[in-house]
Amino acid sequence: MTNARTKASLFNAMGLGPVWELKANETPQVQVPAIPAQGVHQELPSLKSLQNTVANCKKCSLCETRKQTVFADGIAHAPLMVVGEAPGIDEDAVGLPFVGRAGQLLDRMLAAISVSRANNVYIANVLKCHPPGNRNPESAEIAECSPYLVEQIKANDPKVLLLVGRFAIQTLLNSKKPVGELRGQVHRVTLDGLDIPAVVTYHPAYLLRRPEEKSKVWDDLLLLKQQGII
Ligand code: URA
Numbered sequence: 001m002t003n004a005r006t007k008a009s010l011f012n013a014m015g016l017g018p019v020w021e022l023k024a025n026e027t028p029q030v031q032v033p034a035i036p037a038q039g040v041h042q043e044l045p046s047l048k049s050l051q052n053t054v055a056n057c058k059k060c061s062l063c064e065t066r067k068q069t070v071f072a073d074g075i076a077h078a079p080l081m082v083v084g085e086a087p088g089i090d091e092d093a094v095g096l097p098f099v100g101r102a103g104q105l106l107d108r109m110l111a112a113i114s115v116s117r118a119n120n121v122y123i124a125n126v127l128k129c130h131p132p133g134n135r136n137p138e139s140a141e142i143a144e145c146s147p148y149l150v151e152q153i154k155a156n157d158p159k160v161l162l163l164v165g166r167f168a169i170q171t172l173l174n175s176k177k178p179v180g181e182l183r184g185q186v187h188r189v190t191l192d193g194l195d196i197p198a199v200v201t202y203h204p205a206y207l208l209r210r211p212e213e214k215s216k217v218w219d220d221l222l223l224l225k226q227q228g229i230i
Contacts, residue, residue, distance in 0.1 A: 173198065
């Protein structure tokens with residue numbers, strides 16, 4: 001697909017279209033299949049035991065209000081790992097990350113660059129439990145929970161990270177700069193001997209409120225694709 005045509009399909013997918021329809025002989029966008037209820041496919045033993053540890057975690061008060069922990073979805077060892085903020089009310093009910101409206105937008109964004117949970121991405125959050133009322137994560141909660149994320153990243157060893165929203169960025173890049181200042185360049189996440197390229201972008205929940213920012217996300221997705229994940 002040409003760049004302009006791919007951009008059109010992204011805009012359609014993100015609700016800014018239709019720009020144009022694919023012709024019969026053109027390759028269609030990757031169809032994102034229904035998310036399997038069990039979560040991650042091809043589970044590795046170390047991730048499985050980490051998931052069990054997380055399921056029993058009582059390190060902060062979110063354990064008192066969660067319905068269940070939300071560990072990850074997608075493919076273990078995928079070349080791309082997406083890191084979000086925290087489970088919302090839908091994720092708390094289902095037990096998988098990014099299944100609500102923001103998650104559906106994330107799936108469409110990823111599909112536009114031929115990425116899907118069934119094939120080539122692993123998705124997790126900074127917090128594994130839903131903060132009641134959808135409030136922002138507190139710094140003490142992030143401090144307790146982020147070691148689980150670090151272990152997930154180390155076990156997956158992705159080629160590249162996509163950090164969506166300020167809490168993922170603050171946690172892994174240790175920067176309080178706004179997303180708008182950090183996007184447009186490839187950062188490095190350095191963890192215990194790992195040195196992983198990281199692209200940052202706006203959180204899909206923010207995009208639902210500010211659809212005029214979606215075209216910037218296209219540039220971020222192109223930058224991500226240039227990291228050779230597909
Ligand atoms: N927002 C996130 O950051 N993560 C989710 O899993 C859902 C919404």
